[in-house]
Each structure stands twice: as C-alpha cells, then as structure tokens.
Amino acid sequence: MTGSRDRVPPVPHDTAPFTMPADTAARIAAYGTQAARPPSSDTPVLEARDISKYFGRVIALEHVSLSVRPGEVNCLLGDNGAGKSTLIKTLSGVHLPDSGSLYMDGQAVTLQSPRDALDRGIATVYQDLAVLPLMSISRNFFVGSEPTTGWGPFKSFDVGGAGRIATEQMLEIGIQVRDPSQLVGTLSGGERQTLAIARAEYFGARVLILDEPTSALGVKEAAIVLRHVLRARAKGLGVIFITHNVQHALPIGDRFTILSHGTLAGEFVRGEVGQDELLRLMGGGAELTQLAHELDALMQADPGTIEAAATSAEAVETTPDDAPSPAG
C-alpha cells in the first residue's frame, strides 16, 4: 500500500458478523429514498421477454422474462448454475438468445456485440473482469472509449484529459486519487467495483448490470458497493443486480427475480417477500433448514461428537449462500 489516497469514510460496524445488522440495512435502504429520485417510469428501460438459450443439448435458459425500469433495482437471484450468467450475457450482447426478444423503452432491439450494448447504454460490470489491475486508474476508466486529441495519423490518447476526468469522477464517488497513473491493483476490491460503476455512469449508461459485485467482498467493502448501487438508482439508472446473497439483495432491491435451473422461479416487488421465501425459491432454503437441524442436533450432543462431525460441517459451510462463485 502506498497510502497515497484516502478511503471513503468507513461504514460503522467494523466487526460486523456476516449478517448485515438491521440498522445498517435500514440506513442503506433509506439512502435511496432520501435522495431525490426521478419518478419511476412505467416503461421498462430494458426488458427481456420469453428468452431461451441453449448450448447444444443443455438448456441454459427457458422462457425467462425480466425487466427493469429507470430508477429501479431489480435483483436477479439464483443459485450457482441457475442461469444468471447466461441471462446477463444475453442482456449485454455477449450471447444472442435462441428465442425471445429484448426491448429498450418498448422498442425491440438486437444486441450484436458487447460494444453494441454499450452504445445503447447497457453497461455490464463483471465480478472478475470489472477492471484490469495492471493498468492505471485513468487508463482503466477510459478503456474502450478513450478520448483523443490531434488529427489524422497523429491522433493521440488524451492522457492529461483522461487523468483529470478520472480523478474528478473518482473523487465524486469518494475515492481520492493523488495520481491517476497509479495502478488499479492498488485499489481494494470494493473500490475496483465502484470504479467500474462510476465509469458506466460517466459514459451515460441507462442500464447498469452488476454481476455478483459483492460476492467476493467483505462486509465493509460490500456496503461501499451497495451504496453506489443506490446512488446509481437515485440518478435514474435501471440497475440489474445479480447476486446469490439474499442479505445484499433485500435492503436495496425494488424488485426480485429468482432463477432456478434455467427457468423463472418467481418475481416479486419490494415488501412482498422475505428472506426465507427468497432462499427457498433460490433452491438453497431446504439445505439451510437441514443444516440448522443438523447444527441443533450437534449442540445437544457431547463435545466428542462435535469434533467427529467437524469435517462434514466444514463441507456444509460452503453452502451457496456465501460461497463466491466463479460462474453463476
């Protein structure tokens, strides 16, 4: 650490357990309502209708629909392998759906490539691919959309301008950058995700797709990212927030879409559904209930039994609820 920049003020609860305390959750939720939110329009800015996608004989998605309105957070929940990644890759122009259509502002669109999706205002931030750690902050900020100066063969990347804008934008999201040529590898995981979100906002994204932005992060870092998700919502962006962590989804979601085994397992608006129901629909509920019973039984048994069962308990610890997943 070079210590050359200031972190955003730390959120309280340094020693918070894995579960986000209720007051933090409430504060995060209140953040969105306090900010001046533009009225939520009824036409979805991005809508997927009846999408199916097959890879050979594998059914990755079948008849899945999802929509997000401006100033709304739609949490896409599902266990590993539920089809979350395939769905967002379809929404961001990586895959063409085998059937079904995409609509932006009610108009049917075909996304030919990730660049095409970006040009239409759909920005996707991938968990592992959000930024390039060995490139500087300003280069990362502008990669793929570099500002240029000069003319003809001497047209060059406006390094000074890029550094200035990147520094400004990072400051706006609460990260003070002394030197924009500093490598992104020096930022923390949460700051990297935040940089990617800020970049999407700066380039005029109308839809922000976030692929598991919090799953590899600690509680404090996750809170930083969640705060910026709400900020993007307050600015009127439609946010699709992919996670398998119900505790991260509940405080910020306006709408919850649950995928299970490639199909739609449920869709709810805020307040309609609680944590247990979401977990059950994601397919993790039964396992968690069973785990609770097993642990209860262990608590009543003698210490020797607990030690003997330690190995199996370790295996259970990586239930889908908190295991970081390389692929959704």
Next chain:
Amino acid sequence: MTTASASVDRKRLRNVSPLRLLLGRPEFGAVVGAVIVFLIFAVLSVLRGDVGKGFLSVQGAAGWLEVTAQVGILGAAVSLLMIAGEFDLSIGSMIGAAGLLLGLLIVQFGIPPTLAIILTFAFALAVGAFNGWLRIKTGLPSFIVTLGMLLILRGAGIGVTRTITSNTIVSGLATYTDNDPVAKLFTASVTIGGGEFKVVLLWWILAVAVATWVLTRTRFGNWIFAVGGSDQAARYVGVPVSRVKVILFMTTAGSAALFACIQVLSVGSADVLRGQNKEFEAIITAVVGGTLLTGGYGSALGSAFGAFILGTTQLGINFVGINSDWYQVVLGSILLLAVLANTYLLRRASGARS
C-alpha cells in the same frame, strides 16, 4: 513553511520522493541494469588499460551500438506483442526466410531492389497476419502456433533455396544493390571519429519512438494493455481484440523483415541460418526491459535498455578478453536477475494486490 504545510494538508497529499515515482516505472530495472552492465565493462576495460581502444573507443561503441540496434528493432515490436499477452517465436526464422526471399528475388529473378524489398515486407506481413489469424481462430497458445511457423519458415527457406540454387546461401547481391537509392536506406553509414555508425541505429531509435508513442499515447496502445490484461474484459468493454492481436503479429513479422533487409543488403548475401535464436534474444530484450511475460504490463522504451544490455554484454565480453563461451551464461544470469527485479518492482507498483 506554515503555508506550505497548510496547502499540503488541504489537498491531503503525501510527499513522495521522485525515486519512489521512478520505481513505479516498468523500465526502471532495465535502466539501472544498463548502467551497471556498462560500468562493469567500462571498469574492466580501464583495468586492462583499454582507454580509447576496445570497449571504450568510438569504434567499439559503434560496434556494440550496432548489435544493440539490431536486436532492439525486434525487441520494440516484440515488447508490444508481449504486452498484449502473446509470443512470436517465428521471427528468428522469419529473418532467415525474408532474407532469402529478398536475395532470390534480386539475384535469381532480376527484380529491382526496391520492388524486391516491398515484396519481402509484404510476405512478412502476410505471414504475421496468418500467425495472428491462426492464433485467434484456433485458440491455440501463440507459443505453439508460432513455434510451428518457426519450423515451417526455416524448413521452407532451406527447401526452396536449395531447389532453386542448389545451395542454402544466396550471394552476390552487391552488384545489384550498390547504386540503389532505396537499398541505401538500409545500408548507409556515417563515420564519426573513426567509428562507423550504421543507419540501423536510426531505424532502432525510430522503432522505439514509434512503439513508445503508440503504446503510451494512442487508443491502440491502451487496447494493447487491455488485451494483455484480460482479453475477455477487453472484449466486454468494446476493444477489437482480434484486430489488435493480428496487427501486433504483423508488426513483429515486419520487424524481422526490416532486420533481414538491413543485414542482407549490408552484407550482400542471404543465409538461411541468419536470425537463429533472435526470437529468444527479442523476448529477453522485452522481459529485461520490464515487460511482463504474462502480458498486460510493460514498456517499449524499456526494451531499448534491454537491447543495450544485450548488445554491450555480447561485444563487451570480447573486448575485455573474456572467452565468449561465457556470453550465454552471463546473458542467462542477467535475464534471471532482471525478472526478479522487475517482479519485485511490479509488486510494489501494484500494491501487492493484483
């Protein structure tokens, strides 16, 4: 004093010494290495009483600068390709093949030197584009693709030349090229203070300057870093990954053709064995210059210092009277030291978090 500290406080800056900033540059290790290697040979020369002759003479300098420039031309192109995360092992035999092609076109087919040079470059660029295309289409590692091309070019060079001339050397170019103005672009030299400085030096400086400008000051340069960092991430933000890679494979093949033209036209003959091991020397040049073997980080300017280390070592060993059998031992040691130093510097620069 108070105002100064107050303004520092307001901006919340931390004072960082210029040395620390320098340490964050990818070429820092190579610059230090170049100074050390030069000083070692200079001191050894002085101890031998070689002042004004050998390593420390104008003629000597012209010699080691020529070797530096030759490998430096390859190193500048290869460093760009390596930053983009790819290798080109075929450039060594491309030097031989392009040289033979140039020689055959001029001597056997009587084609004017200018046209022959253009055709040679066109051939090299086409092979480079094919390397890139094959790498992208098959998804095979470039190490394998270009290793295959290394063998094909070497073998085809021998086969074709032997079929046409029943020999593996094409000689007697001088009669065709001596008065050719375009050939002069590759062979000219100027004598300063008794040392003959070849035009290859200018080509080298031009190659490093262009490569550095492209890498650090153009959109394409940003794409090179991005592609090398993660081609998937680069594709997702709209970087034309395939195009970047194909262009860079063409650049390395083109640098080999430039090397071949300079050598063949200067010497007046082409030999299939020319350029052997140059692919490794170019990679060493780039790696010593601070380019990361796995891509995504590096410097074209650094490759110039890497080339300087190679050139001075190769000739310096002879000048100070060490048996040149030991050249490869020294070179290997320098490579290992440089990689260790660069890895350490990169870890500092990236906050050990990457």
